[in-house]
Amino acid sequence: MKLNQYIFSQLSITFFPIFFGLFFITSIVFLVKIAALTSVVTINVFELFTMYAYTIPNIIFYTLPISFFISLVISLSKLSSEYELIVITSFGLKPTRILQVFLPVTFVLSVALLIVSLGLIPKTRHLTEQMMTVKKKEANFNIKSSEFGQKFGDWMIYIEDKKENTYSEVKLFKTQDNADQFIVSKTATMQNQEGDLNFLLNNGKLFHFKPDEINQIDFEKMTIADRVNDSEFEIFTDSFNYWKDKIRRNDNVDKFTFYILVSVFPFISLFLVIAFGYYNPRYEKNRSVPWSVLFIVIYYVMADFLSKKIQLNALYIIPPIWMVLCYYVYHRNVKKVY
Structure with a gap:
């Protein structure tokens, strides 16, 4: 459908600059942290970029959901400011129809984030710790x-x-x-x-x-x-057994919970995209970005706090509450009007 193609073209124009900008800024932060390790160990250029490659899943996990959510809101608000959404609505396409356009790609994104956070991040963290242990041993034997x-x-x-x-x-x-x-x-x-x-x-x-x-x-x-010390590398077979063992020992359960909650954030926040993206430029001002940032902060703070306090219980408490809240905001701001 041409409408779908047009909406996705507008989304791509907004998404990629935001994502690559956040990716670049976050990469600099991680590179500075890696460079700070040179005060403890000696690493060459190849090892520096190897350690940076290990941080890429973390960078993607923290930048992709935020940039995707904000780009969705900005894309719709841009269409609203140019009266295109009003025209689309006048032809009988309700806001929920626009939501259905984003539903499949948002679901795929959340699944991809789950793979990155629960699958790739533990493996790359293990490789980083292993590499650092070896380099520290070499530093201690620098005769x-x-x-x-x-x-x-x-x-x-x-x-x-x-x-x-x-x-x-x-x-x-x-x-x-x-x-x-x-x-x-x-x-x-x-x-x-x-x-x-x-x-x-x-x-x-x-x-x-x-x-x-x-x-x-x-x-x-x-x-x-x-040996420098008696500590041995933690055995890592695969991510499933890694998290299974962590949950059994009640170790890093808060991270497991937080990873899942952040991964599903774009999918369970679609009603907010409609709520913030739809507005009439004649009577309303475009406040989509401030509201989006505010709700992102609220969700991340709530997910981080409750994942540490109630751990796995947060998985069936936060998503339903958040979806109800998103629908309430959508119903209050958009559904009554459009």
């Missing part, structure tokens, strides 16, 4: 040449020279259980094996001092493994 007081796990370590990942004239010392251990090695290299850094020593000697004896071991190769 410098000709400096005393450095440690590799329980070992005190001293090196005379360092070229990239190769160390020369390495000395390690450790005291444990009333015994001293001292290692001398010609060269050593650092290897990262799935987040665990191993020190590979070549051509050296190990001395083991006890109160009543001294032992010496000559070796060609020796591996010393160590």
Whole structure:
């Protein structure tokens, strides 16, 4: 139908500038946060953009529902200001007919947001935490040449020279259980094996001092493994089992609830789009954007507060109340007139 095509063309003209503008601003915020991590760890350009790519689902989740809702309202209000909606209504097309035009695309959008929030965000968050843990380990093992007081796990370590990942004239010392251990090695290299850094020593000697004896071991190769801490990566199989385990342990249930509530926001707020978009420019002023922003803030604050207070119970409390409120605003402002 030509009317549908025309309405969607007006929507696209409004939606894409708003969405890309919010996307760009939010991306800058996330990039600043990522750049701040360089004070803790060292990351190259590729790792920087990899971490940014992990934040894209979050950016989409927080910008898409807001930009879509506002663009719907602005598109209708623009048609109202140019008297096009009045003409359309005069031909017998009620506001609910316009709502039916937006219903399918809004439903698809809400489903897509559910996939992004409940499916992609947990996975990308897991990958980000995994990457940061590895980088922090590497930062803790950043051994410098000709400096005393450095440690590799329980070992005190001293090196005379360092070229990239190769160390020369390495000395390690450790005291444990009333015994001293001292290692001398010609060269050593650092290897990262799935987040665990191993020190590979070549051509050296190990001395083991006890109160009543001294032992010496000559070796060609020796591996010393160590972890920064005992925490291991959280096992992530898929998003369904991730949230199933979280709900079972009552962990991050508020986030699960908030993600769902925000995802369905465009779908359950369609009556507000009609309520704010329809107006007669002869008798009324265009206040669609301020009202839209106000109701977005109200919904997000309510969703955030109740998801923390009553958690999963908010899923069957907020949407019905919000839909009734939206219909009341629509009935009060539009249905009586059009």
